[in-house]
Amino acid sequence: MSHTESDPEKATARSSSPSSAQDSEEKGRATHIEQRLYNPDVDISGVDERKLLRKLDWHLVPWLSFLYLLSFLDRTSIGNARLYGMEEDLHISDKQYLIALTIFFFPYALFEVPSNVFLKRLRPSVWLSFLMFAWGIMMTVQGLVHNYGGLLGTRWMLGTFEAGLYPGVNYYLSCWYKRSEFGLRAAIFFSAATVSGAFGGLLAAAISNMDGIGGKPAWAWIFILEGLVTVVAGAVSFWIIQDFPDNATFLTEPERTVVVRRLQADDQFSAAGEQLKLRYIWQSLADWKTWLCMLLYMGTDGALYAFSLFLPSIIGQLGYTATPANLLSVPVYVLACALTCLVGFIADRHGQRGYLNIACLLVGGAGYIILICSRNAGVSYFAVYLAACGIYPSIANVIAWVSNNVEGSYKRSVTLAMVISFGNINGAVSSNVYRAEDKPWYTLGHGIVLAYIGIGLICSVTYIVLLKRENAKRERGERDEIIVGVNDDQEHLRKNGTFDSVEDAKREKGDQWSGYRYTT
Incomplete structure (x- = not known):
């Protein structure tokens, strides 16, 4: 496991004494170079760090996870709505349905980077609340459309407003937790996507009983009710979401000081605040890690969207009708949720995020190989479990891995947004790989998803090798x-x-x- 040399005197002493010829006077000067202490006059003796960490967890993670559950539920509910006659009522073809899926991802990818910059410049409680309220309205309106054009318009606007949540919250959480703590929190946050997969199937099955109420079909009620819940959640989020550690209202001054100091000791030097400068953005653009991680995340995220959007259809084509198909997706997501949190916990405790990522992708790849080769419904259903257990843990693990290796508040916000944005634009590709003419086994679609997983594996190995090489150069004093x-x-x-x-x-x-x- 790689570690951070958090002692500035140690690092400087190594820099100042590359050979035994270095005189003692120079070494003495090195030991007096210290990092400026944040809030040096604040007494922190009464702060219990473990209790403080639990306090952060309870105030930050549950509500943000609930918001992401609503986000993923809103964007993927179209897959459930499809099973209840949406295509027939709107008179759209399979190709038009795929275009409606695809159009979501273009604004979703386009607005992620500027959204993260706005999040840093504005208060998270304001920006995230606004985004939720706006996309809740779009979700509700999606249930009121009567034609193909209306569906495309609402899907575009839904992607625009949802763009900022996932990269924003991951960046936001990285501003509160040490690098060895962030992975589990990112996993719990992302596991809301797996919960939404399970909950979405149950919810769709329940809402389908409202078919005909108010003259609206079941698929329309799925959009309307889920959208209204999101509108309410967005409105109350203004008072629930906290801002950054240095001005958090739910913490005392000593507690705020401890949070910032422990981040700085973890080499998050910008934890006490950082002014926006254009060069921080250029640093992200010029960093080779940003571009390699974009490809790495593409390998996992492309597979994720293909899986989540089409799982009900895949199970349905194995011989199950709409409601049983939705219900059979529930245990798949429950297992994926548990493994996502487990991988996050292990990675925080023992490191080795790269090797865990390789293991996850191998499991996911095995699942898709079985799906390609199988012509038996039971075997294919088993393979779906493998696929979910490989893809979902990898997503959260990659985000934590990327965040762990970027320092600088604005640089990290831009890097995370670029990585997530590029991964999400591949949702536009993977949402088109399951074509109606490939029913019931979808061999082409499974093959394309397997190729995505292969890209993720290659990039994981490459990233590990290059990071180890760079760490070795720093150990030798070359940097x-x-x-x-x-x-x-x-x-x-x-x-x-x-x-x-x-x-x-x-x-x-x-x-x-x-x-x-x-x-x-």
């Missing part, structure tokens, strides 16, 4: 910076930058700082 008054005579290190102090080097370079260690 050490020049610190004024400490190691000015080391001319061969000048290419890595010259700084007045270690704190300046950390602030300016972020995860490029020589003492930062990447998580593999």
